[in-house]
Amino acid sequence: xEYQFNVFFFFTLCYNEYVFQEIDVFVxxxxxxxxxxxxxxxxxxxxxxxxxxxxxxRKICGDGEFTKRCSNWxxxxxxxxxxxxxxxxxxxxxxxxxxxxxxxxDEVILPSYTFVSTADAFVQRGASLVFVDIRPDTLNIDExxxxxxxxxxxxxxxxxxxxxxxxxxxxxxDIAKRHHLKVVxxxxxxxxxxxxxxxxxxxxxxxxxxFHETKNLSxxxxxxxxxxxxxYQEKAEILREKGTDRSKFFRGQIDKYTWQDxxxxxxxxxxNAAYLWxxxxxxxxxxxxxxxxxxxxxxxxxxxxxxxxLEQPYVPAECxxxxxxxxxxxPNLEERTKFISYLKENGILSVFHYIPLHTAxxxxxxxxxxxxDIYTTKESERLVRLPMYYHLALKDKEYIADTIFKYFHQPR
Numbered sequence: 331x332e333y334q335f336n337v338f339f340f341f342t343l344c345y346n347e348y349v350f351q352e353i354d355v356f357v358x359x360x361x362x363x364x365x366x367x368x369x370x371x372x373x374x375x376x377x378x379x380x381x382x383x384x385x386x387x388r389k390i391c392g393d394g395e396f397t398k399r400c401s402n403w404x405x406x407x408x409x410x411x412x413x414x415x416x417x418x419x420x421x422x423x424x425x426x427x428x429x430x431x432x433x434x435x436d437e438v439i440l441p442s443y444t445f446v447s448t449a450d451a452f453v454q455r456g457a458s459l460v461f462v463d464i465r466p467d468t469l470n471i472d473e474x475x476x477x478x479x480x481x482x483x484x485x486x487x488x489x490x491x492x493x494x495x496x497x498x499x500x501x502x503x504d505i506a507k508r509h510h511l512k513v514v515x516x517x518x519x520x521x522x523x524x525x526x527x528x529x530x531x532x533x534x535x536x537x538x539x540x541f542h543e544t545k546n547l548s549x550x551x552x553x554x555x556x557x558x559x560x561x562y563q564e565k566a567e568i569l570r571e572k573g574t575d576r577s578k579f580f581r582g583q584i585d586k587y588t589w590q591d592x593x594x595x596x597x598x599x600x601x602n603a604a605y606l607w608x609x610x611x612x613x614x615x616x617x618x619x620x621x622x623x624x625x626x627x628x629x630x631x632x633x634x635x636x637x638x639x640l641e642q643p644y645v646p647a648e649c650x651x652x653x654x655x656x657x658x659x660x661p662n663l664e665e666r667t668k669f670i671s672y673l674k675e676n677g678i679l680s681v682f683h684y685i686p687l688h689t690a691x692x693x694x695x696x697x698x699x700x701x702x703d704i705y706t707t708k709e710s711e712r713l714v715r716l717p718m719y720y721h722l723a724l725k726d727k728e729y730i731a732d733t734i735f736k737y738f739h740q741p742r
C-alpha cells in the first residue's frame with residue numbers, strides 16, 4: 331500500500347511539474363501576444379479592394395494600371411522625370427549599379443553602417459567596397475572623409491540617408507562633380523524626406539526607395555528607381571524588362587520586341603502595386619500620424635536626454651525627415667542590452683540596427699575601411715529603435731515612455 335502511495339505521489343508530482351511548465355509556456359505566449367510590436371506593416375483599408383480590382387482587370391503581372399498610378403504619383407510628388415517601380419530596393423540598387431556602368435576593378439564609396447543590399451548591388455558587378463566612417467550626429471556618411479577615400483578606381487559614391495534624414499548632399503554632389511563620379515542615393519528609408527526642398531532620391535544620378543513592410547508605406551516587398559536624366563530611360567527599361575525592348579512594343583513604337591542587352595525581371599506584380607496605391611492615396615495622413623508619434627517620443631524623452639541618460643536623434647536645419655524611425659542612443663553596448671531586455675520583460679519590443687558591414691565576413695572579403703573607424707562601431711552599439719508604425723496608439727506610447735523612465739528610476 332505504501333509502495334502504491336509513493337508511486338501515486340510520484341506521478342502526481344510529475345504531472346504537477348508538467349502542468350506548471352505548460353502554464354509557464356502559456357504565460358510566455360500570452361506575453362508575446364500582448365507585446366507592443368516594434369513594427370506593424372501599414373494597412374489603410376482599401377488594399378484588398380484594389381488587389382481584387384487588379385484580378386478582375388486580368389492584369390496581375392508587371393506594369394499594369396496600379397504600377398502606372400504609383401509611378402506617376404512619385405514623378406508628380408517628387409518632381410522627378412522617371413520613377414520605375416521595382417521588386418525591391420535591392421533591385422533598384424542593382425539597376426543603378428548597372429546603369430552607372432560599374433564593373434570589375436571599380437571602387438564604390440559607402441558607409442559601413444547600412445543594410446547589406448547597399449553593398450551587394452555593387453559587389454555583384456565586381457566592384458570593391460571602400461567604407462567611410464559616419465557622422466556621430468546623423469549617423470550618415472561623413473562627407474568630409476569622402477574625398478580622401480577617392481582613388482583612380484573610384485566610380486560611385488553611395489550616400490545612405492539613415493532614418494530618413496538626408497546626408498550633406500551639396501558637399502557630396504560637389505565632390506562627385508569635381509571627380510567625375512556617379513552618385514547613387516540609397517533612400518530606402520527616405521520616402522517623402524527632403525534636403526533643402528528636394529526629395530531624397532532625386533538629387534544624385536540615381537535614387538532608390540524601399541516599400542518593404544518595415545517602411546513608412548509598403549507593398550510587402552518592393553521599391554523604386556528614380557532618376558532625372560532621360561538619357562537613361564531606354565537602357566533602364568531594357569534592363570528592367572529582361573533585356574528586351576518590350577516597353578517600346580507596349581507603347582506601339584515598334585511592331586515586335588527582341589532581346590537587346592543584359593537584363594533581369596525587376597517588375598513587381600500589379601497586385602503588390604495595388605496594395606501600395608491604397609497607401610499612396612493617403613500618404614500625407616500616414617506621414618502626419620508617424621510625425622505625431624515621433625514628436626511624442628521627442629517631447630516625452632527630452633527630460634531624460636537633458637539629464638544625460640540618453641541621446642535623441644539630430645536633424646539638421648536643412649533637412650526635413652519623414653519619421654521613419656525614432657531611436658535613442660545609450661552609453662554603451664552593455665547598457666543597451668540591459669535596456670532592450672528590460673523593455674521586452676515589460677511587453678515592449680525594441681531593436682538595435684545594423685552590424686557594421688566592414689566587420690562582417692563578406693565586408694572583409696569585398697571591401698576595406700578608409701581611415702579610422704571612430705564612430706561607426708561605437709555608435710552602432712549604442713542605438714536602440716523604439717516602436718514606430720502607422721496608428722501606434724497613444725496609450726501604448728504613454729506606456730513606452732513610462733517604462734523608459736522607470737528603467738532609469740526617474741519619475742515622469
